[in-house]
Amino acid sequence: MIRTKNLSDSIINAKPPTSRKGTKSSGTGKSKNQGKEPEPFDFGDIFFMNDESDIASPGEDPDSLFLKKIVDEIPLVPPSELFNMIGDMGYKGQNEARKSVSLMAYRHVRRLKRIYVDGESRENVGKKNNLLLMGPTGCGKTFLIETLFSGILQLPTVIVDITPFSETGYVGQDPNNILTRMYHTANRDERLARIGIIALDEFDKLASSQNNAVFAGAGTTKDITGLGVQRELLKMLESSEVNVPVELTHSSYVETVNLQTADIAFVAVGAFSGFNAILNRYHKGSISGFNRDIESRKKLYDDHSIAISWTPEDVENVAYFQSYGFLPELVARFGRIIPFAALDRETMYQILEDNILSIIRKEFAVEGIKLEVGEDVIEHIVKLALKRETGARGLNSLIFRYLEDKAFDLFGVAQTAKLTAFMDGEKISSKVE
Ligand SMILES: Nc1ncnc2c1ncn2[C@@H]1O[C@H](COP(=O)(O)OP(=O)(O)OP(=O)(O)O)[C@@H](O)[C@H]1O
Ligand SMILES: [Mg+2]
Numbered sequence: 001m002i003r004t005k006n007l008s009d010s011i012i013n014a015k016p017p018t019s020r021k022g023t024k025s026s027g028t029g030k031s032k033n034q035g036k037e038p039e040p041f042d043f044g045d046i047f048f049m050n051d052e053s054d055i056a057s058p059g060e061d062p063d064s065l066f067l068k069k070i071v072d073e074i075p076l077v078p079p080s081e082l083f084n085m086i087g088d089m090g091y092k093g094q095n096e097a098r099k100s101v102s103l104m105a106y107r108h109v110r111r112l113k114r115i116y117v118d119g120e121s122r123e124n125v126g127k128k129n130n131l132l133l134m135g136p137t138g139c140g141k142t143f144l145i146e147t148l149f150s151g152i153l154q155l156p157t158v159i160v161d162i163t164p165f166s167e168t169g170y171v172g173q174d175p176n177n178i179l180t181r182m183y184h185t186a187n188r189d190e191r192l193a194r195i196g197i198i199a200l201d202e203f204d205k206l207a208s209s210q211n212n213a214v215f216a217g218a219g220t221t222k223d224i225t226g227l228g229v230q231r232e233l234l235k236m237l238e239s240s241e242v243n244v245p246v247e248l249t250h251s252s253y254v255e256t257v258n259l260q261t262a263d264i265a266f267v268a269v270g271a272f273s274g275f276n277a278i279l280n281r282y283h284k285g286s287i288s289g290f291n292r293d294i295e296s297r298k299k300l301y302d303d304h305s306i307a308i309s310w311t312p313e314d315v316e317n318v319a320y321f322q323s324y325g326f327l328p329e330l331v332a333r334f335g336r337i338i339p340f341a342a343l344d345r346e347t348m349y350q351i352l353e354d355n356i357l358s359i360i361r362k363e364f365a366v367e368g369i370k371l372e373v374g375e376d377v378i379e380h381i382v383k384l385a386l387k388r389e390t391g392a393r394g395l396n397s398l399i400f401r402y403l404e405d406k407a408f409d410l411f412g413v414a415q416t417a418k419l420t421a422f423m424d425g426e427k428i429s430s431k432v433e
Helices: 044-049 062-073 079-088 095-117 141-152 177-185 227-237 275-283 292-296 318-324 345-366 375-388 395-410
Strands: 131-134 157-161 197-201 241-245 256-260 265-270 336-339 369-373 417-424 427-432
Touching: 062 095, 079 095, 079 141, 095 131, 095 141, 095 265, 095 336, 131 141, 141 157, 141 197, 141 265, 157 177, 177 197, 177 241, 177 256, 275 318, 345 369, 345 375, 345 395, 369 395, 375 395, 375 417, 375 427, 395 417, 395 427
Parallel strands: 131 265, 131 336, 157 197, 197 265, 369 417
Antiparallel strands: 241 256, 417 427
């Protein structure tokens, strides 16, 4: 499956109707999905049914009533089913991470139902479930969230690339704009925005040692280390009320709405490159206080390796994240930290065959060309990709590179042809018949 990334845009699953008058929302535009497409949750009827001035009886809070109706309609899909739906949409492997994310999504909806439908108190149901996903580049972290958010979860969801966010006063965006995105996704309804899930992609870029915020104005003494943004995120990750600008703007005179974050779940996602080196420093004992780890640790990671699979123990210690540049109290607000594995040979093979080649074959077919790629060619490409340690990210360009010359000659002019890619010794070759 070939996909383009547009992480800075809001991704809307269950798009509410454009007016509260009950217009039915139409399709979701999920052309990228493979297999069955789950029905989008349609807020339309609820908006229509719930002209709250008609329904709320005296003494009843119309906002609570509105959310009760909305949340009641959200389907409670078992985690095992969510897991399978993600697979049906072309996601391969990462079973442990996929399980954790599916469970988190289920628990989020169940929690909402207990609070908004059953009327249980938040003390009773416990805090929201925030997740932190980490693992090597190209192993499917962002893709997992994109898949889950692009139709499976029938809630307002948004993926935000955190890189350009910096503390207010610097060139960059106000962290509260993260919630502005959620507000927009929820059709500018602050009640709906209260129940969504926000993914913070490239979260590791907030580490104080790595932040690239552009400094606006010389000579000030403000903190540009990224800790400012982390402090702002602390508020959102907990339950708080935030004044959220209604528009994405740098102006300080923008109108705001009050948004409660007690029930917005957050998923932070990042590659955390360089985390190896920190783990190794701890385990070699060069950072004191964690000597117990030395005995338990069998091997050290190569400081410079990229495609590494961290164990749950590797990521459980908040102190490691503190050394990486995070406020311990921020990391502690993620109830679960999930390490993704580097993609193995078999999973890469499946991704190349099922997701990437199938699309390339269709493209060639449109041009009248039957494309045949030998198994040994696929194996070879996978081997190259594993060597590059870029996960599945480079697979598409790796294979296409060998087809490019023939595509140039044949596209637009061939009536019918057969193009075969095969191994010629250690090299990939191709012939047209
Ligand atoms: N497990 C997977 N199943 C199917 N496709 C995958 C998988 N992992 C990666 N891919 C493919 O590789 C591309 C890159 O993956 P993704 O964007 O999720 O990487 P990432 O883990 O977020 O890496 P980074 O840390 O560099 O952002 C995806 O768009 C998808 O096409
Ligand atoms: Mg990513």
